[in-house]
Amino acid sequence: MTTTSPDLDATAALLDDAAREARGMDQLGLDASVAEAYDIQRRSMARREARGERLIGIKMGLTSRAKMAQVNITEVIWGQLTDAMVVENGGTMDASRFGQPRAEPEIAFRLGKSLSGVVTELEAWAAIEGVAPAVEILDSRFRNFKFNLADAIADNCSAAGLVVGPWTAPGVDFSNLGMCMSIDGRPVGIGSSAAILGHPIRTLVAAARLTAQYGGELRAGDIFLSGAPTAAVPLKPGMRVSLEVQSLGQCGFSVTTPSEGA
Template identity: 50%
Template structure:
């Protein structure tokens, strides 16, 4: 359907030009979740046509804090490309974003494919390593406001990510303390339990949701399990650090 491709182009160009656009559901109130995932794929396909490559997926809206912050009550997923990867300890330019925010995450590195209905034990068996991470989210919509189909179509607001050192995944990940610091001051405090009670539940959900779209999580993919705390806005000159108990830290600096 041409209107799906038109919406995909609108969102892709909004991301490329770092400019906000109206919610899709304002023009099409009957937009469904299925339509939204089709738009997301078409939009990402445009990036792949420009030379980017897929490196994994992100889960979104997996914590009550994030659901409350953005006013959405269901999980969503999006796609990660190599162009979205930021260097650990490196810098981020605000010129590439509209109204970026950042949130602490746990990242899984897949050692085997994963698809369909799986148990937490099966999900863990497919994980090669786990790391502290942060995701830069940046809705392409005006005022960072959207309905569920809007955010899904917009690649679940995913715009960038940074990953710390990889760790043994066999440790207990269910209730790890998490601290997000901005310029050395603690801004957010949380627990990995905020991710559906256990980060592996997010991986289980990811396998099922990606399969519903006809795909699977591949060996070598990175999976971001979901935001652990509310996501503060980014401003020029900030130094951002997330520390996760037993996993270490990951840092990023915002260019002045």
């Protein structure tokens, strides 16, 4: 496939329009540096903010071997979360808002203080004020989730939605928690939080460094999705998704169409 050098604003608009319209598109094959790809992401997210969306946190991507193998990319990346992406725990996800949604189990952190640059694991621990089970909803703008590294970053790392369960005080040891995501009561993703870069705290350390390097922020009050230990699972209307995380509890949601949700 031929790669193309990006017009940053035009590419940001193209990706934003595809996301708003839940419309699939061909892989761009961007011939862009990582810095340029994050610049496209920033410009695309600025369009969302101009429409009234509010940034509420950061998500990490490709933090396990399973995820890297699924999309054939070998680098950890990050994207941004907005309030419009939130699906209430126990609520419904309107399938018509998404083109090819997938779900994956996560450990979420709520930050009590900002983090930036090179930090230690102890400093990252000290910044956490809450831990929770979470499900991230992915929806690549590229058909069949086929993209190169620059495409993935520019497309906000496929961020589309999140469901967060009850918050627990950060004293719980989340280094090796069993995680089971089920659809309609049938397990579809079983793993351990230890598969998230070996320990989820390492993704927060990486995020502090990478966001500072490429123009993002980890702010007090933000939600941070640490990444998934298993591959993402496609979603269809009628499904009921649930996640149980050892010591942290449960969260879940139903996938509906507009007529079902009315």
